[in-house]
Amino acid sequence: GQSLEQPSEVTAVEGAIVQINCTYQTSGFYGLSWYQQHDGGAPTFLSYNALDGLEETGRFSSFLSRSDSYGYLLLQELQMKDSASYFCAVRGVDKIIFGKGTRLHILP
C-alpha cells in the first residue's frame, strides 16, 4: 500500500526549533513536498525535496533520505504565526498522497 506517517501534534516554544518528521511508503517516488495550512485557510507550498539532503528556505528547512523513505521539516526561530498544520505529500506513480497533517502548537 501507499501511506505517509507524520505526528498528529507537536508543541514548541516561541523562538525555539522544531522538527516535524514524515515517513512514506509509495510505489514510485518523485519527491517529498511540505505545505502549511492555517485554520480556515488553504494549504500553501513550503518546500520540495527530490534528492537526498537539506533544502533551506529562510527559517524553514526540509530534509530527505530516499533510502530511509524519510523526511522532515525544520522550523527555526519559531514565531506565533507559525502555529498551523503542516502536511507532507509525496507523488508516486499516478498518485498524490498527503499525510494527515501535524498540528504545531507554539507556546509564548
Added chain:
Amino acid sequence: DTAVSQTPKYLVTQMGNDKSIKCEQNLGHDTMYWYKQDSKKFLKIMFSYNNKELIINETVPNRFSPKSPDKAHLNLHINSLELGDSAVYFCASSHQANEQYFGPGTRLTVT
C-alpha cells in the same frame, strides 16, 4: 490578480440537490486538481487534469464529475448530494505536481 480562485466560497444545500463549484487559475499551469478536506483535516486528492485530460481519478463516487473546458478552468459538479459530501473542497494547480498552488476552498454543507 488572484492565482487560483474558486466560487462559491460557501455552499449550503439540501440532500439530493445537484451543485457545481468553479475553479480558475491564471498561473499558466498545465495541471489542475480537486481535493476534499474532511472535518479531520485529511486532505485527499479526487481528480487531476493535465491540459484538459484526466490523469488521476481516485476512488470517488461517480456522482462527482469534473469538467475542464480549457487548461485554466476545472469545475466540479456533484449530483444527488449526500450528508457525507460535507467538507471543504480545494482546487489547486501546478506546473510540476510537487509544488501546488491551492485556491481558497469551498465549504460545502449538506443538510
